[in-house]
Amino acid sequence: MIQITVNPKSPIPIYEQIKERLRLLLLAGTLAPGDQLPSVRQLAVQLTVNPNTVAKVYRELEQEGLLANHPGKGCFAAAPPGGRRRDERRALIRNEARALAEKARAVGLSAAELIAIIQEESHE
Amino acid sequence: MSDPAIAIDRLRYAYRPGRPVLRDLSLAVPAGAVMGFLGPNGAGKTTLMHLLNGFMPPDTGAVQVLGCEPWRERVAVQRRLAFVPEHPPAYPWLTVAGFLAFYRRVCPGWDEAAAQRRLDEAAIPMDQPCGALSRGQQGLVSLAVALGRPAEVLLLDDPTLGLDVLARRRLYTAVVEELAARAVTILFATHLPAEVEGVLTHAAFVAGGRIVAAGALEDLKGEAEAAGRSAALEDIALHHWGGDHAA
Numbered sequence: 001m002i003q004i005t006v007n008p009k010s011p012i013p014i015y016e017q018i019k020e021r022l023r024l025l026l027l028a029g030t031l032a033p034g035d036q037l038p039s040v041r042q043l044a045v046q047l048t049v050n051p052n053t054v055a056k057v058y059r060e061l062e063q064e065g066l067l068a069n070h071p072g073k074g075c076f077a078a079a080p081p082g083g084r085r086r087d088e089r090r091a092l093i094r095n096e097a098r099a100l101a102e103k104a105r106a107v108g109l110s111a112a113e114l115i116a117i118i119q120e121e122s123h124e
Numbered sequence: 125m126s127d128p129a130i131a132i133d134r135l136r137y138a139y140r141p142g143r144p145v146l147r148d149l150s151l152a153v154p155a156g157a158v159m160g161f162l163g164p165n166g167a168g169k170t171t172l173m174h175l176l177n178g179f180m181p182p183d184t185g186a187v188q189v190l191g192c193e194p195w196r197e198r199v200a201v202q203r204r205l206a207f208v209p210e211h212p213p214a215y216p217w218l219t220v221a222g223f224l225a226f227y228r229r230v231c232p233g234w235d236e237a238a239a240q241r242r243l244d245e246a247a248i249p250m251d252q253p254c255g256a257l258s259r260g261q262q263g264l265v266s267l268a269v270a271l272g273r274p275a276e277v278l279l280l281d282d283p284t285l286g287l288d289v290l291a292r293r294r295l296y297t298a299v300v301e302e303l304a305a306r307a308v309t310i311l312f313a314t315h316l317p318a319e320v321e322g323v324l325t326h327a328a329f330v331a332g333g334r335i336v337a338a339g340a341l342e343d344l345k346g347e348a349e350a351a352g353r354s355a356a357l358e359d360i361a362l363h364h365w366g367g368d369h370a371a
Contacts, residue, residue, distance in 0.1 A: 008318040011355035013345060041304040048296045049322030050158060051304040 002038055003030075006047050014049055019057045026066045026077055027089050033079035037067065040075075127191060128152040129277055129309035130176065135185035137171055145171045147333040149185070153311055153326070158303065160320055160357075161313040163330035164365050169313040170210055172330075173281040176311070177207055189277060203232065206275035208266045208283045216255025220248055220265055224272075231273050239272030246294055260291030267295055271302055278302075280312045284319070292319065299323060321357040329364035336364045 004021045006014050025031045037043075040058060044051040058075055061067040068078040104114040130153035138144040145168040153159045163169050174180060175187050178194030178201055187194055194201045218226070220243065228234050243250065246264045248257070254265060263283050270278060280299075284292045300323060302308060314320055317327070321341075328338035337344065337360075345355040353363060 006322060008321045009356055009358065011345075011349070011359075013342065013355075014322045041301070044300050044304055045297050047322060048293070048300055050325060051300065052325070053322070 001046065002043070004043075004047070006049065014047075015053050015057060018043075018047065018049070018054065019060065022057065022061060023064075023066065023092065026061070027092060031077040033077050035077045037075040037077065126155055129155040129157070129190060130311060131186075131188040132172075133186045135172075135175070135187060136183045137168075137175060137180075138183055139171075144183070145333055146175075149330070149334055151328055151335050151338055153309060155309055156307055157326045158310045158312065158324050159326040159328060160317060160324045161311055161328050161330065162317050162361050163313070163315070165315060167330045167365075168333050169330065170281055173207065173209075173279050173311075173313060176279055177205070178202070204275055205277045205279065206270035206273045207279045208263075208270045208281060210281045210283070210285060217253050219251055219253055220257075221250040223254060223265065223269065224250075227269055227272060233274040235272050235274065239268045242268035242271060242298055245298075260287045263287055263291065264294060264298075267298055271298065276308060278308055278310045280310065280314075282313050282315060284314065284316060296320070296323060317361045318356070318358040324357075327357065327360075329361060331365050 002025070004018065004025070006017045008014070010017065022031075022037075031037065037058070038046065040051050040054045044054045047054075058067060058069065062069050062075075062078075066078055068076050070076065101111070101114065104111070109117075130151070132149060132151045135146055135149040136144055137146045149168075149172070161169055161172070175182055176189055176194055178196075178198040181195040189201050190204050192201045215223070224236065224239060227239070228236060242264065246261065246268075248261055248265060248268075254262060257265065267280075267283060283295060287295065296319070299310070299312075303310075303323070312320055312324070324341055326338070326340050327344055329336050341357070344360055345357075348355045348360050348363070353359065
């Protein structure tokens with residue numbers, strides 16, 4: 001079973017939670033190229049979400065080239081063209097960094113202090 | 125846009141004169157939507173369900189299900205609608221097998237295998253009287269029977285009331301599987317928004333006998349975010365239930 005959960009108390013739409021989690025699993029290689037993903041129905045039942053929501057996530061990840069859908073066989077992690085994953089990993093972290101930078105500003109931390117915190121945490 | 129599966133226009137209903145439970149309630153449920161009908165206890169959720177079933181006529185205003193008036197065209201509506209009531213099932217002395225046999229006789233297009241599969245999954249004893257089952261088992265029998273009918277509209281009246289977490293999960297799973305299998309419009313009355321959020325495409329918040337907010341889930345979340353409020357469905361519900369709208 002794929003390691004993924006949704007948090008209904010989160011303000012982040014469930015659709016985005018699933019998409020981001022799957023993207024992470026795909027970019028990190030936890031789901032390696034060629035690995036089969038659960039069917040739309042299986043994942044919908046596992047997460048108790050509308051099957052249309054899962055289908056939409058799969059469709060969009062397929063458009064991004066992270067998934068390959070083989071009708072009748074199922075959905076598989078796609079093999080990306082070389083070099084692209086690093087960009088995507090950076091883009092993923094960049095989104096988080098933007099939110100973090102906003103928070104740091106809100107509580108009155110300088111960019112240097114924020115970087116220092118990230119460095120401390122990275123060394124752990 | 126296609127016609128809504130359920131259309132309610134300025135509906136008013138009172139059990140006692142001068143004390144309306146529903147007042148000026150308008151709502152459209154798009155075909156294929158899974159709409160949460162979210163209201164605190166006593167908001168009029170069950171009353172609306174009964175009006176949609178045609179159990180009684182509205183005082184004023186109009187109710188349409190699949191283009192028919194439930195009160196005037198009750199048989200036509202009942203053929204295309206399945207209802208999971210709050211207090212299931214109707215005949216406590218009937219065995220589960222007897223309950224299925226009843227539906228087999230009265231429902232055109234009855235899918236016994238679909239109903240039986242749900243009952244087997246939940247390990248419901250077929251030879252027991254419905255009244256001897258636990259509250260959770262009774263709810264699952266009601267749902268199994270509703271899913272055995274080829275209904276285009278499914279009404280769920282707070283079916284998780286009094287169910288433990290396992291029974292609730294079974295019920296939600298059954299709804300998800302039904303959605304995966306076919307197109308059906310669902311109106312899901314509940315007082316637990318967080319649990320059903322993932323299944324919903326739309327939500328309507330009811331308070332004081334009126335709809336205080338309704339729409340596609342993403343729009344409702346967008347509005348909450350734009351107003352600087354939490355976009356979690358439960359928080360949106362609390363905002364609307366406790367807001368200035370409550371009568």
